[in-house]
Amino acid sequence: MITAKIDWTRLPWKEELRNNVTSVEQLRGYIDLSEREAREIADVIRQFPVNIPRYYLSLIDQADPNDPIKKMCFPSMEELVVAGSMGETTRDPYGDDKHDKGNGVLQKYDYSVLIVTTESCAMFCRHCFRRRIVGRKTDHILQNFEAAVEYVASHPDVTNVILSGGDPLMLPTPLLRTLLMALAEIEHLGFVRIGSRTPVTYPCRIFDDELIELFTEFSSKKTLYLPTHFNHVKEITPAAAEAVRRLRMAGVTVNNQAVLLRGVNDRPEDLKALMDGLLRIGVNPYYLYQCMPVSGVSHHFQVPLKQAVEIVDEARSGMDGYAKRFKFILGHDIGKLEVCGLLDGKLVLKQIHARSGHKAQASRLILQEIGDGDGWVSLE
Numbered sequence: 001m002i003t004a005k006i007d008w009t010r011l012p013w014k015e016e017l018r019n020n021v022t023s024v025e026q027l028r029g030y031i032d033l034s035e036r037e038a039r040e041i042a043d044v045i046r047q048f049p050v051n052i053p054r055y056y057l058s059l060i061d062q063a064d065p066n067d068p069i070k071k072m073c074f075p076s077m078e079e080l081v082v083a084g085s086m087g088e089t090t091r092d093p094y095g096d097d098k099h100d101k102g103n104g105v106l107q108k109y110d111y112s113v114l115i116v117t118t119e120s121c122a123m124f125c126r127h128c129f130r131r132r133i134v135g136r137k138t139d140h141i142l143q144n145f146e147a148a149v150e151y152v153a154s155h156p157d158v159t160n161v162i163l164s165g166g167d168p169l170m171l172p173t174p175l176l177r178t179l180l181m182a183l184a185e186i187e188h189l190g191f192v193r194i195g196s197r198t199p200v201t202y203p204c205r206i207f208d209d210e211l212i213e214l215f216t217e218f219s220s221k222k223t224l225y226l227p228t229h230f231n232h233v234k235e236i237t238p239a240a241a242e243a244v245r246r247l248r249m250a251g252v253t254v255n256n257q258a259v260l261l262r263g264v265n266d267r268p269e270d271l272k273a274l275m276d277g278l279l280r281i282g283v284n285p286y287y288l289y290q291c292m293p294v295s296g297v298s299h300h301f302q303v304p305l306k307q308a309v310e311i312v313d314e315a316r317s318g319m320d321g322y323a324k325r326f327k328f329i330l331g332h333d334i335g336k337l338e339v340c341g342l343l344d345g346k347l348v349l350k351q352i353h354a355r356s357g358h359k360a361q362a363s364r365l366i367l368q369e370i371g372d373g374d375g376w377v378s379l380e
Contacts, residue, residue: 008055008239013205017122021052030057031074044075048131048296051124056201059234068232068264072125078300079126104142105151108335110356111159113152116141117179118166122202127261127301129292129331134166141166145175149182152189162193169196173210180214184221191223199228199243199254200235206243212250219251227255227286232265233273241281248282255286256326260308261301262291271315275323285326288312290339292331293376302375309342327352334379335361343367347377 021027024042027050033041052073059069101107104116119133119141128134133141142148152158161183168176183192198205205211218224226247230236244254256278258265265271275285291302303311308328316324330337335355340348347368354362368377 006054006058008058008204009207009242011204011207013202013208016053016055016202016204019054020123021054021057022050027074030060030062031070040077041075044077044079048075048079048126049124050075051121053122053202055203055239056123059237066263068261068270069234071263072127072231072261073123074126076126076300079296081296081299101151103144103147103151105148107155107158108355109353110157112162113155113158113160114162114164115148115179116165117163117168118142118170120170121165121167122170122198122205125197125201127259127291127294127297129294129297130166131294131296145179145182149179149186152183153186156188158188159190160193161189162195164195167196167198168194169198169205169211173208173214176211177214180218184218189222191225192218193225193227195227195257197229199226199240199247200230203237203239203243206246212246215247215250215252223253224251225253225255227257228283229258230256230274230278230283231258231261232270233277236274236277236281244281244283253284254282255284257287257289258285258326259289259291259301260303260311260328262303263301266303266308266311268311268315268318271312272318272323275315275319275326279322285323287329288326290328290330291375298375304373304375305339305347305370305377306342306345306372306374309339309347312339313341330377332377332379334358337366337379346370349377 021030024033024038024045027033027041028038056069056073061067106114106116108114116133119137121134124131124134152161163179180192183189215224247254258274260266265274271288278285290305290308291298293302312328328339330339330349335351336353337349338352340350342348347370349366349368351361351364351366366379368379370377
């Protein structure tokens with residue numbers, strides 16, 4: 001249990017990782033568990049490892065049994081339910097394997113390349129859609145920086161690169177520098193995105209001056225975006241706000257890609273508070289994702305789509321123009337689909353990205369029959 005007041009902005013980021021909670025025994029310092037509950041959670045952790053920074057644990061309200069922060073980081077027996085009321089699940093909902101070019105390079109769209117830089121994260125989120133690789137030894141991550149850069153350089157239609165993972169900011173800053181500065185030399189690249197949840201779960205990483213110097217230097221050469229992942233207004237703390245300020249001062253545009261999660265942010269007032277809070281600290285509300293049909297996730301986190309549309313519509317009705325700019329998205333195997341609403345009980349979708357070789361699907365409208373309890377749609 002964290003009782004002393006800690007200045008989370010002054011901790012050396014590599015050393016502080018060693019204090020993460022990674023076992024049932026450590027979890028018992030933060031939650032009362034019976035012997036049976038401890039055995040059950042140990043079963044969950046064997047399949048889906050636990051890794052929680054002290055900072056994120058400090059955000060939990062111990063008096064609230066339904067605390068949303070706790071739900072996003074603590075293991076649950078519900079993770080062992082392979083499929084539930086939401087229907088079929090998969091270990092690879094975004095179709096990464098279909099677009100794997102080797103060496104951690106994924107290319108789903110002609111104009112974008114995603115590089116899975118590491119399997120490491122500062123925290124293992126319980127709703128992660130890449131949980132099959134996060135925290136595990138895998139061949140699906142970057143092995144050769146030069147080969148990945150050469151792949152991008154040899155594809156002139158590629159306008160942008162996404163560094164993903166895991167969390168790229170778990171890489172040592174000198175390694176990150178090597179990769180970024182090599183990408184900066186590719187003329188046909190317009191911008192780079194670094195997908196990271198560290199401003200939310202582990203802001204001390206952003207207080208590494210060497211990292212900020214790197215971002216400042218890179219952003220003088222290419223535009224740099226950092227899509228992050230605030231899901232609840234309780235995550236918008238003074239430390240997180242200061243981390244965002246440092247990123248913006250370094251020339252980084254910070255966008256937010258939240259996920260709609262049952263028991264976390266599935267009330268209109270939750271979403272409104274989140275989007276308003278993001279704008280206050282200079283983060284752009286960009287996407288709100290429908291929770292993917294991930295094995296061990298969708299059973300307890302996914303909201304039925306019809307209900308989700310109603311929640312989003314009601315939340316938007318109370319937001320100003322900047323707060324409601326976000327798109328409600330299905331991150332589908334066939335490409336990104338914007339959820340536009342319901343018409344006569346059918347789901348109205350607009351495809352905003354299409355896979356390579358399926359250009360005709362881009363920008364199409366889809367009217368999809370769905371049941372009241374459906375959390376996803378099957379499309380080809």
